[in-house]
Structures are given as C-alpha cells and as structure tokens.
Amino acid sequence: MFTGIVQGTAEAVSILEKKDFRTHTIRMPEDQLSGLEPGASVAHNGCCLTVVSMEDDLVSFDLMQETLRITNLGELVTGDRVNFERAAKFGDEIGGHQMSGHIICTAEVTRVIDSENNRQVWFRMPSDLMKYVFTKGYIGIDGISLTIGDVDNDEFNVNLIPETLTRTNMSARQQGDRVNIEIDPQTQAIVDTVERVLNNRNK
Template sequence: MFTGIVQAAAELVAIEEQQDFRSHVLAMPGALREGLEIGASVAHNGCCLTVTGIDGERVSFDLMRETLRLTNLGQLSVGDRVNVERAARFGDEIGGHAMSGHIICMAELVEIDEAPNNRRLWFELPVSYARFLFEKGYIGVDGISLTIGEVRERRFCVNLIPETLARTTLGDRVPGDRVNIEVDPQTQAIVETVERVLATRASC
C-alpha cells in the first residue's frame, strides 16, 4: 500500500530495452535506500514496481508489457525524473489516501491556470473512467494524492501548492503530457457495485 505522499523525484540514470520489456535504473536518495532490499515495492509515478537490483545509489526495476501499455513509464528517457514513494509500513502516518499502486489509465494535461503561489492543472480522462470523478474526491496523479477541485464531464482539475510543485514532477508538466491515474479504490468499488446492482435490477 502507498499513501500518495511523494518522498522524492528520482532521476532515471539507465534504461535497458528489450522486446515488450524494460529495465529502469534510478538514482535513489540515501534516505530512501535505508533498509531497501531486493523484492521491495517502490511506486514510480504511482505505479508499484519491484526492486530487482541494488548497486550503491543505483536501484533497478523491471517493467513488463502491461506496465508499458498502461502507464507513462515507457515514455521516459535517461535524465527524466519520476515521483518515488516507498511502500507504507503498518503504523506510518497516512497523510494522503490509501493507494494500491495499480494504474488504471493515463490522462492528458490539457490546461494550466497560473496564479500567485498556486497552479491549477486540468486533465482529461478516457470516457470510460469519467464516472469515477467526484468533486472533492481523491485521485492519484503520477503517484501524488490530490483532491479533485472541479469536474466537467471527463475533465477534472487539481490545485497545487508550492510544496507539491517543488517536491514532485508536476511542476515540470506541460499541456499534452500524459500522467498516470489511480482513482480512489473506495470510490471505484462503490461506483462499480452500484452499476452492477442497477444492471441486475434492469434485467429482472
């Protein structure tokens, strides 16, 4: 489980390409490597990946075909940064919201509204996922736990404070970029349950 509180933006320092498969090597900050072992879970832009190798500050991860299809990780190049969060431990403070690290889709950044000490980003989701959007609900954007500010059909906005812009990669995003999306698991479960109940009643 993850909390959506990004701990660092780590640099991608090496990529090994194979058919429908990639290995990423991140330069992980020292504090995040403490106690890190092969097999541990680390979220990259919100996507849960498994540590496959540790060589000093260089930590390796494998990305399979489904990960490359569903997320923006396959679009990264050496020198890019990714939002990183270690898996939560029992007893940790949950400052964001409970997240699984399972990305459901990508959304496109379509508009940026600038204001003093604030930035509002508007994203557009695929039509089939718009039903999970609710104003003031939680959403994971590139691994960051955020509150939805407003919903307009399949578009939604989030409001970012300077700390979020400084700590994460969202400050570097420009219109046209695609971000990883994880909807709030509770919201998804409720919506899908209601849909099933209504479908069953309609068929009776």
C-alpha cells in the same frame, strides 16, 4: 500499499530496452536507501515496481509489457525524473489516501493555469472512467494523492500548492504530457456496486 505522499523525485540514469520489456535504473536519494533491498516495492509515478538490483544509490527495476502499455513509464528517457514513494509499513501515518500502485489508465494534461503560489492543472481521461471522478473526491496522479477540483465532461482539474510542486514532478508538467491515474478504490467499489444493483433491478 502506498499513501500518495510522494517522498521526492529521482532521476532515471539508465534505460535498457528489450522486446516488450525494459529495465530502468534511478538514482535514489541517500536518505531513502535505508532498509531498501531487492524485492522491495517502490512506486514510480504511482506505479508499483519491484527492486531487482542495487549498486550504491543506483536502484534498478524491471517493467513488463503491460506496465509499458498502461502507464507513462514507457515514455521515460534518461534524465527524466519520476515521483517515488517507498511502500508504507503498518503503523505509518496515511497522510494522503490508501493507494495500491495499480495504474488504471493515463490522462492527458490539457491546460496549466499558474497564479501566485498556486497551479491548477486540467486533465482529460477516457470517458468511460469519468464515472469515478467526483468534485472533492480523491485521485492518484503520478503517485500523488490529490483532491479533485472541478469536473467538466471528460476533464477535471486539481489545484497544487507550492509544497507539492517542490516535492514532485508536477512543476514540470505541460500541456500534452501524460500522467498515470489511480482511481480511489473505495469510490470505484461504491460506483460499481450501485451500477450493478441498478442494472439487476432493470432486468
């Protein structure tokens, strides 16, 4: 389980490509290494990955074909930075909202509007998933727990404060970039349940 409170960004220092498979290695900040060992879960841009090996501050993760297909991690190149969050422990403060690290799709950045101390970013998502996107609802974007702003057909926006821009890779996002999306599971459960009940009534 994750909270959507990104702990920082880490640089991808090597990428080993195989057929429908890759291993990438990131350089973790030293203050995030305590207790980290093979088998532990770390979210990269919101996607839950498992540590497979460690050498000092270099931590490696395997990415399967489905992960490469669904997420933006298959687009990473050496030198890119990913948002990371180590798995939450029971008793930790849930500062964002509960997240699983299971990415449902990617969304395209369509507009970036900068103003003093703020950044508004618009995203386009697959239209069949927009039923889960509500103004003031929660959404996970590249592992960041964010509140949805405006919704317009198949697009929505979020508003980012300086702390979020400093702590995450959202300050570098530009039009055309793809970001990982995790829908709030409670919202998804409610929408799917209501939809199923209404469909049954109409039979």
